[in-house]
Amino acid sequence: MSFTVAFHTLGCKLNFAETSTIGEQFLQRGFSIVDYSEKADVYVINTCTVTEHADKECRQVVRRALRNNPDAFVVVTGCYAQLQPEVISKIDGVDAVLGSSEKFNLFNYIENFQKKELSCIYVSPTEELNFFNSSHSTIADDRTRAFFKVQDGCDYKCTFCTIPLARGKSRSMNPDEVIQQFQELLSHGYKEIVLTGVNVGDYSALLNHNLDLNPDHDQEQDHEQEQIQEIDLYRLLKMMLEIEGDYRIRVSSIEPNLLNEEVLNLAANDSRLAKHFHIPLQSGSYKVLRLMQRRYNTDDYKKLIYMLVDKIEDVGIGVDVIVGFPGETEEDFLDTYNFLRDLPISYLHVFTYSERPNTKSIQMPGKVDVIERKRRNNMLRILSEKKRNEFYRRMIGKELTVLFEHENMDGFMKGFSSNYVRVKNPFIKEYINKFVKVKIREVDENICTGELIENVSLIKM
């Protein structure tokens, strides 16, 4: 009988991609993966530090594991484990705490999964988080979309953020390796590859290639010179799009100061690059952006959004925003509200500011009352719904290329268009994991339905 392992992931797409990689290692050692609600021999919890109540959440998830099997070996890893290993090690039932780098070499640290009296901590200091550990995953079992990590860490110093402490300096996957893994994902049948990272726009790596300088190439007089080229996100996307195939690439989230015109032109001209960008704003107040130490102001952001709309027809634009940052007055909040209301964006991800140890912002004056933070959050959520609904309604009568992802769910299949419109239609097996042209007919709450026109191919002619 093989041993079983169950995973629980908190936080971002990156964490989900990394959990998949850890899962692969268990599979290679003969473990079977079971659902977290089932009895398992080992439970691995991949934590996040952005979650508002990381500690509470972590305790709850450990308790759930032990309810399923009191003798299970419990491993806690991820960003929260990197930042607060001592705190986690004191949670009843935790056997091992692994940091951001150690989680990729779990079997080097844990030889047998025998329950311990005291938990062990294996966490490297942040300044030693220099190695790039590759990861990719799917959100569905039907192998439609894969999250592919090409970058990790961050060199920015946003005053509210603990991610640079939890994940270390910015580093990127070698471009040759990106291409090789990208091709592997395509060969496994994935149709949409979502490029992820902590700060994907900061992708930067060197590519070595041998240039043949002799036009009349002759084996005897072979004359090659090594050339090193710096590859940024635009060049990486170009290299990926040179690979033939019926696929779509989506960039998960990109800082506004790093989204340049070259990338926009690429998305405008190549249907295999999604016409959808998720661009964190965080605040629409000039003053608060400065307090946050963001690298742009509201004018830069506005210019970027209008450039996007101008270049890419029906582009989908998502925005991250934080409410209740220290010093955010009612007037500052209204600046944010009005700024977002007037921008041609499609939806918001709203976060409520919460105090995190080791951040600059925790020392800042002007704390916003927690109830007030919630009120502001609510207002922006309502605005987000309005924005999404307006955007979806604008799609009525248009033909969108949808990738249907899910297997039969209550008789329906669901998927996303290039510009990130959710579409639902009665289930037809032949359309699953295919790009399908759909004429949008109606919007029902947060989902569109339409008329299926035909299967299409995105292969570039």
Ligand code: SF4
């Ligand atoms: S860009 Fe700012 S918010 Fe994003 S990970 Fe880096 S420090 Fe954190």
